Amino acid sequence: MGKVLMKGNEVIAESAVHAGCKYFFGYPITPQSELVAYMARRLPEVGGLFLQAESEIAAINMVYGASSTGARVMTSSSSPGFSLKQEGISYLVGSELPAVICNIVRGGPGLGNIQPAQSDYFQVTKGGGHGDYHIPVLAPASLQEIVELIQDAFDIADRYRNPVIIMGDGMLGQMMEPVEFTERPVSELPEKNWAATGTRGDGGPKIITSLELDADGLEKRNQHLQKKFAEMKEKEVRYETYKTEDADYIIVAFGTVARIAMNAMNKARQDGVKVGLIRPISLWPFPEKPFIETRDKVNMYISVEMSAGQMVEDVRLAVNGHAPVDFFGRNGGVVPTQEEIYHKIMMIAGGIQV
Amino acid sequence: MLEEIIIAGFGGQGVMSMGQLIAYAGMLEGKGVSWLPSYGPEQRGGTANCAVVVSDEPVGSPLVTKPTTAIVLNNPSFDKFESKVRSGGLFIVNSSLVTRTADRKDITNIEIKATDLANELGNSRVANMILLGAFLEYTKIVTMDSILESLKKVLGPDKYHLIEVNKQALEKGASLLMEKTI
Numbered sequence: 001m002g003k004v005l006m007k008g009n010e011v012i013a014e015s016a017v018h019a020g021c022k023y024f025f026g027y028p029i030t031p032q033s034e035l036v037a038y039m040a041r042r043l044p045e046v047g048g049l050f051l052q053a054e055s056e057i058a059a060i061n062m063v064y065g066a067s068s069t070g071a072r073v074m075t076s077s078s079s080p081g082f083s084l085k086q087e088g089i090s091y092l093v094g095s096e097l098p099a100v101i102c103n104i105v106r107g108g109p110g111l112g113n114i115q116p117a118q119s120d121y122f123q124v125t126k127g128g129g130h131g132d133y134h135i136p137v138l139a140p141a142s143l144q145e146i147v148e149l150i151q152d153a154f155d156i157a158d159r160y161r162n163p164v165i166i167m168g169d170g171m172l173g174q175m176m177e178p179v180e181f182t183e184r185p186v187s188e189l190p191e192k193n194w195a196a197t198g199t200r201g202d203g204g205p206k207i208i209t210s211l212e213l214d215a216d217g218l219e220k221r222n223q224h225l226q227k228k229f230a231e232m233k234e235k236e237v238r239y240e241t242y243k244t245e246d247a248d249y250i251i252v253a254f255g256t257v258a259r260i261a262m263n264a265m266n267k268a269r270q271d272g273v274k275v276g277l278i279r280p281i282s283l284w285p286f287p288e289k290p291f292i293e294t295r296d297k298v299n300m301y302i303s304v305e306m307s308a309g310q311m312v313e314d315v316r317l318a319v320n321g322h323a324p325v326d327f328f329g330r331n332g333g334v335v336p337t338q339e340e341i342y343h344k345i346m347m348i349a350g351g352i353q354v
Numbered sequence: 355m356l357e358e359i360i361i362a363g364f365g366g367q368g369v370m371s372m373g374q375l376i377a378y379a380g381m382l383e384g385k386g387v388s389w390l391p392s393y394g395p396e397q398r399g400g401t402a403n404c405a406v407v408v409s410d411e412p413v414g415s416p417l418v419t420k421p422t423t424a425i426v427l428n429n430p431s432f433d434k435f436e437s438k439v440r441s442g443g444l445f446i447v448n449s450s451l452v453t454r455t456a457d458r459k460d461i462t463n464i465e466i467k468a469t470d471l472a473n474e475l476g477n478s479r480v481a482n483m484i485l486l487g488a489f490l491e492y493t494k495i496v497t498m499d500s501i502l503e504s505l506k507k508v509l510g511p512d513k514y515h516l517i518e519v520n521k522q523a524l525e526k527g528a529s530l531l532m533e534k535t536i
Contacts, residue, residue: 005378005389031393114393175416176374176389178381260415337419 003178008168009034011143011179012102013042015150016074018181021100022048023073025062027055029081030114031170032104036076056081060088060101067097068208070195072154076102078170079120080111083128089163090129093225094210096194098157100150102166104173107333115333116170118255121310124165125284132222134229136236137165137283139254143177149281155187156236160228161194167283169306171256171335232285239287240279243269244294247276249349252315253304254280257336261304264341273349286314295322300348304341305329355385355410357495358418360435362403363427363448368482371508372425373404375486378504379496380408388416401430408495423493425485427468429453444492446485464488464531471526480523487527498524 006014013035016024024039036052043050053059059075066073077085082103092099105120107113124137136156140146146168153164196206212218242262244250253261258279265275276298278290291301301319303312305327312327319325328344330336359376363369373389380387386409392402405418423444424435432452439445441460450469466488468481490498501524505517 003381005374005381005387170393171390171416174391174393176377177413177416178387256416259413260417263414266414335417337417338415339419 003180005176005178006143007034007174007176008143008146009104009173010038011146012076012150012166012168012173013038014181015147016100016154017042017046017048018147018183019072019151019154021072021074021154022046023063023066023071024048024050024075025053025059025066025073026075026077027053027059027081029056029078031106031116031173032076032078032102034173035102035104056084057088060085060092063099063101064088064092064095064097067092067099068095068196070192070197072098072100072158074100074102076104078104078106078114079108079117082120083123086123086129088129089135090127090131090133091210092163093129093133093135094131095208096161096225097163097208098154098161099163100153100157100166101163102168105167105169107331113333114170116172116256116335117306117331117333118167118169118257119307119310119331120167121283121305121307124167125286125314133225134232134284135163135165136160136232136285137167138238139167139281139283140172141255141258141279141281143172143175143179145281146172147179147181151184152238155189156232158189158192159187160232162228162232167255169256170333175256236282237285237287237289238281239290240281241290242277242279243274244276244278244290246274247294247297248274248299249345250276250278250294250298250301251304251341251345252278252280252301252311254283254311257304257306260336260338261341263338264345267338267342268345268349271346273345275345280311283311283314286318288318291315291318295319298323301325302344302348303327303329304336304344306335307331355408355495357406357408357423357493358421358440359406359408359423359425359489360403360418360421360438361406361425361427362401362431362435363482365400365402367427368479369402369425369427370404372482372486373406374508375501375504376406376408376496378507379500382500382503383496385409385496386412388413390416390418401428401434403431403435423489425489427451427482427485432456444489446489448481448485450481462492464492466527466530468527472523475519475522475526477519477523480519483520483523484527484530487524487529488531489527490524491528491531498528
C-alpha cells in the first residue's frame, strides 16, 4: 500500500489491527489518546469491538475476559493509567492469558506531566504487579519498527500464553514518520485449545484462573511459569548494535533516546572519539550478549535514559564488573539533547576539560 | 542534505500543518522525514511549535535543538528561537505580528508581513502558506509540486475548495524572494 505519514500512536493501533487484534479496551490518557481514538474508529471496520471502559482497572479486566476466549486483544495507557493496570497484568500472567499492553510513558511519579519519559523502566521490566513473574517488553525506536514489533508482540503473547508490553514514550506516540504496513506470513502458533468458548461435549469444562489454594500446587504452577520465562530469556532477546566493533566507549540507549544518542555518537566519531551504541529492543529479556562480547574491550559504557537511572542497573549486571558504567539522564519530561549527550561523551573521553 | 526546521507560533496559525506539509512532501520525494509536535496542556491561542527533519538519509533524532531554519509567527516564538538557529542558518519572521527586529549577523533574516499579505489575498489564515512559499523558494528542499500534492492529503476532500487560495499564498511567498523585494 506504499508509505503513509502517521502519528506513532496511530501506527501502534493500525499495526495491531494488521496483527489480527479484534478487541480493544481502554481509557484515554495523554500522550496516547490518539491510539484509543483510532481504535474506536477502526475496529468496527474490521468486525472488531472497541469499548471505552469506565477506568483502566475495568479495561485490563475486560482484556482478561476477551483473552480467555482466545481472541487477540489489546489495551494501552500512559504511566498513571498503566499503574492502575498492574493487578490485572499479574492476573493475566497467573492465568496464562496472552494480551498486548502498551505503555506510552510520561513524566512521573504521581500524576507528573504529559511529556516524554522512560521512568517506567523498573515497573515494566521488574514486574509492577505482585508475584514471581516476567513480561517480555519491546521498545521500538521508530514508527516503522512499531509495525514489526506489534506483530511480534502478539505472536510472543500467543506462543507463551503471557502478556507482552510495548513501551514507548510521549515523543514516539506524538511524532509522525513515513511507515509501510508490510504483510508477513502468519507465524505458526500453538492452537488455543485452552480457550473458554463453551463445551460441546468435547471434554470437561475449561477453567481459567490464577487461584490455587494448595501451596504445593501453586509452587508447581510457578515452576511451570519459570520454565516459560527461562525459554523467553533464551529465545526472545532483541537488540541492535552500531559501530561497536572498534568502540572505546559504548552508549546504551533504547527507544527514541537511542536515535538522539546516535546523532551524538556520529558527531563524536567525526571528532575522533570511537563511540558505539547498543540499543536494547527487548528490555526484558535484557540483551546480555552484546555486553559479554564487548565488555573486555571498551573503556566505559554510558547508559543514556529519560529517567534518573533505571536501565543502568541492568547494564551493570550485564557488564558484571568488567568495565566501568556511567550514566547520563534527564527526567520529569525533559528530553536529553544530542548536544548534552555529545558533551558527556567528550568529557568522559577527555576531549573537554572542565 | 539535512534540514532541521522549527516552525512556531500561536495555536491556530497553522504551524503544525506547515510542518506536516513539508514532511509529507519530503516523503513523496523519497526523503527521510520526521515531524514532532511540541505538545503539552496546549490551547487555542497558546504557543505551539513543531520540529521537522528532512534528510537524504533515514532520520536520526526527530528532536531539533539547533535548527537550520526557524520560522516564527509571533513574538514569544521569536524570543524563544532566534538564539537557537544554527550559525549560517535561516530565520523567517512574520513581521505583521512580530514587533522585534532580528539582528543576528551570522544568519539570514527574512522578514515577511505575511498576515497583511494574506489579508490582501482575502484569507488571513493563509499567512502560514506565504511563509512556507518563501521558505521553499529559499531552501528548495522539496518542490512546490510535492507541496501541492501534499496539500490535497492534509486538507482532505471536503476542503479542496481551499487549495486555490493556499496555492496563491505559496506562490506569493515564493515570488517575494524571486523578486528580491525583501
